[in-house]
Amino acid sequence: MEQKWEELKALEEQDEKNLTPEGKEALEQLKKELNS
Numbered sequence: 001m002e003q004k005w006e007e008l009k010a011l012e013e014q015d016e017k018n019l020t021p022e023g024k025e026a027l028e029q030l031k032k033e034l035n036s
Contacts, residue, residue, distance in 0.1 A: 004034055 008030050014023065 004030065008034065 008027070011023065011027050011030060
């Protein structure tokens, strides 16, 4: 689970600089997984 949070944080940082549809999709998916 800890790894997921690290992944999410990294994705969010990357996403701010480079908002791609794929990045946003991955980010949303990861958030859903973390919230379930």
